[in-house]
Amino acid sequence: MILGIGFVAAFLLMEGCAWLAHKYVMHGFLWSVHKDHHQPTGSVFQKNDLFFLIFAIPSLLSIMFGMMKGAHGLTGIGFGIAAYGIAYFLVHDILIHRRFNWFDKIQNRYFKAVRRAHRVHHEKPFKEDGESFGMLYIPRKFYKE
Numbered sequence: 348m349i350l351g352i353g354f355v356a357a358f359l360l361m362e363g364c365a366w367l368a369h370k371y372v373m374h375g376f377l378w379s380v381h382k383d384h385h386q387p388t389g390s391v392f393q394k395n396d397l398f399f400l401i402f403a404i405p406s407l408l409s410i411m412f413g414m415m416k417g418a419h420g421l422t423g424i425g426f427g428i429a430a431y432g433i434a435y436f437l438v439h440d441i442l443i444h445r446r447f448n449w450f451d452k453i454q455n456r457y458f459k460a461v462r463r464a465h466r467v468h469h470e471k472p473f474k475e476d477g478e479s480f481g482m483l484y485i486p487r488k489f490y491k492e
């Protein structure tokens with residue numbers, strides 16, 4: 348089943364992968380690509396957007412091979428990764444950074460905490476001593492008003 352355990356597991360694991368990639372890769376050897384997300388240049392597209400393409404590769408490969416081999420679990424994993432990418436884009440790029448003026452009126456406890464947590468991440472404009480690298484999973488402390 349495509350929307351089965353593989354889909355859910357991939358979606359959940361992606362939060363961990365995104366955290367690791369953000370902390371150790373984007374704030375590590377690929378800082379040059381992530382830098383313009385912390386030090387905006389004012390242009391519409393950021394080099395940082397390339398990470399969406401990088402994360403799309405395992406998703407596309409899983410969907411492709413899953414469909415070719417009739418391996419629905421693998422196809423599900425591919426769609427799970429893709430769903431996480433979409434959720435990340437909606438939350439990070441639209442809700443937090445407002446790259447489009449969609450859902451302006453959203454004001455719930457969870458989204459407030461998401462914004463607060465990511466604001467802490469953006470307080471540090473440099474590669475080192477970053478904080479709060481996750482996206483959808485928000486530690487309890489950020490729920491406090």
Ligand SMILES: [Zn+2]
Binds near residue numbers: 385477
């Ligand atoms: Zn960062």
Ligand SMILES: [Zn+2]
Binds near residue numbers: 384444465469
């Ligand atoms: Zn950001």
